[in-house]
Amino acid sequence: MLQQADVTAERPPDFTPSLEFEQTRRLVEHGVQESWWYLSDQLSQLRKKLETYPDLLSHIDQILEEGADHTRVTQHDLMRLSQLDGLGTWREQEASDLSSLVQKRLHALQNPPDCSKAKKLVCNLNKGCGYGCQIHHVVYCFIVAYGSHRTLILKSRGWRYNKAGWEDVFQPLSETCTDPAGYTHSHWPGTNDTQVVDLPIIDTLSQRPPYLPLAIPRDISERLSRLHGDPAAWWVGQFLKYMLKPQPHTQQMLDSMAESLGFQRPIVGIHVRRTDKVGTEAAFHSISEYMNHVENYYARLALATPGVIKRVYLASDDPTVITEAQKKFPDYTFIGDPSIAKTAAVATRYTDASLKGIIADVHFLSLTDYLVCTFSSQVCRIAYEIMQTYHPDASSYFRSLDDIYYYGGQNAHNQRARFSHTPRRPDELALNPGDIVGVAGNHWDGYSKGVNRRTRQNGLYPSYKMEEIVDIADFPPYTEVDKRKSGT
Known part of the structure; x- marks a missing residue:
């Protein structure tokens, strides 16, 4: 996600890091992010209560600004750590x-x-x-x-x-x-x-x-x-990689669009869903909400690449969004095709032009370095899944404004408590180490919502005390296929 100098050392060809090391490193990354979400949310709430005290507001704003910078530097160092010693x-x-x-x-x-x-x-x-x-x-x-x-x-x-x-x-x-x-x-x-x-x-x-x-x-x-x-997202991405191989004329269309749009990296992808989905499947989110996360990404990137051009690929079903973004954020280079947004309207959704437009949006969103969108949108989730096929691990290269990643019709999504938790509020879960929690969602404020499978209690719980349970199933063996030489 962040471009940096080469910090990779040579390692023997049979070098493999331990599973425990990789899982612990991710827990640290997750904990840093969740802790900052909690602190920034609490400070923002406190700020609203102190609106009549301008000196205190200024001090809180300074804490928020410096806290965000602290978090970015820590994330920068963790990213470097993931590349050291041959990793x-x-x-x-x-x-x-x-x-x-x-x-x-x-x-x-x-x-x-x-x-x-x-x-x-x-x-x-x-x-x-x-x-x-x-x-x-x-x-x-x-x-x-x-x-x-x-x-x-x-x-x-x-x-x-x-x-x-x-x-x-x-x-x-x-x-x-x-x-x-x-x-x-x-x-x-x-x-x-x-x-x-x-x-x-x-x-x-x-x-x-x-x-x-x-x-x-x-x-x-x-x-x-x-x-x-x-x-799970990597696994789904592999099926999309096999399925979505474009016909020559489709590939030509994508190549032509990339050239005409001037699509270059680094670039952040934004998908703004409006029209028929707002109020039914998703809440309204202003362009400023999306851009807050874009600005944070580029501030982090600037630690490794100062002076980078701030580009955004903006996809939407509302053609006015690109104009609004260009007006409000003139220091960014926005690229996108307003005609795609027009064909995404309900009345023209199932036309040939609409199909080309949605294929192009998914394609370019998946090629971005960071994705800001709503995971309530299947288009957004597909772009995230395809993104996994372009990087060894792009699991953190996104910010969703609503849902966590999920697959429609999926089996249960569970997490395990690593530490105990004593509720501080009536709406929180009590947790013992090892408790299994069925996840309903992340509130992006340090807390998630779910049900404790042991106590059957529904409520909030601190996200940083949890670890993901990877759902593992027995699929048929493909031993004979694996033994074949490539190309046979």
Whole structure:
């Protein structure tokens, strides 16, 4: 995320940091951030109560400013720590190796030796929702295909975004097997002997398998947990990497836009969702709220790269947002295409121009160095998931103004208490070390909300005392695929 001088030393090729070291380093990073969110929120609340005392207000503002600077310097040093003594080199290589392993497995799954005899999972693309929701629907189908060891057959003719289907925009999911026919056919879950199984949408799925998101495969879980701060997002990102390979004309469109927009790094991505979503799925957030986090990112980046040009890629379904941002923040270079925002309006959402626009927004947002958005938006979450495929670990390269990362229809998201907690307010949870808490959300003020599985109490709890529980599931072995040499 932060560009810096090369601090990586040579290490033996078999060098691997311990899982405990990597997890502890992330806990420190998490704790620093959560502590600052708590302190800044408390000081901001105190400031509101002291509005009639200008001298005190000035002093609180100074504490907030210097506290933010303290936090940025600490984060800068932690980022350097993650690259020292060969850790950066190891992380780059391990990320590449793990991705290659998964991509090879997906290719083998999607290209069976004999399509007429292969076990298949049929997925209908036409789920009645927007682009981000439909892409996540295909990912869900693909994960179930991987978990049931079936070739995914995507039925996309008549797709509401492109009547010609998926293959008119992206490359087919298989080079050799696209026929849904088979000698036996059943609805999910079928049996082990059923050749073709139809999969419903995740919302109506009965007999839910344990390998739905946020689960990751057991056979790569230790390597992935050592490498990455958000293993589930990395895992989803690998399916998107395989799925969203553009057709030549789609790639040409993206390349042409990158040149005309002057897309360069470093750059922060902002996704501002308005129109039909505000008031129903999401609250209104002003452009200033987004820019507060952009300014903090560039202040942090300036510690390593003074004088950097402050660029922002701004995507929105409201064409007035870019003009507003340029007017309010003249020291930033904003790039974006207002015509994309116009096609994102409800009346024109399912046109060819709209599809090109949303593909471009997701593409460029995922290529940014830091993402400021609302995770209630599927577009934002897809950009974050794809971002994981471009970096060894981009799990902290975002700031959501509302939800934490989640996957629609996911299995339970749990955290574990590392330390005890005695409630200081009636709405807080009591915690013992080892308590499991089902996460409902992060309030970004040092506290999260959830339910203590032991006491069944709902309430707030201090985020810095918790650790993530990585959901690990048994997927089918791909041993024979792993043994094959690359390219065979």
